[in-house]
Amino acid sequence: MLLLNCPCCGVDADETELAAGGEAHLKRETVGAEDEAFEAYLFMRDNPRGVHFERWRHAYGCGKWFLAARDTVTLEVFGTYPAQTKKPPKAIENALKKKRPDWKGWA
């Protein structure tokens, strides 16, 4: 079972309390963007086997969005952080590098 700590209210929420929101840290394209860039923003997502950064909403709790770094194979959670964060916190990056030496790092 997936268990994520909501950084907004501090509750450890299991997956029945959460709603998945897809890939985190997408570069949002707006009006005026090239067609290929806008198409990629709308439809192209990473679906890695391993380390992934995702958006989650504490739907049956505080209702707020947050981000999580986890392994999609083992369900190991490396950390959660506020949705307004532009990139993963250094502490999470360091934990990832320590536990997954083959991880290519933050893009």
Ligand SMILES: [Zn+2]
């Ligand atoms: Zn919450």
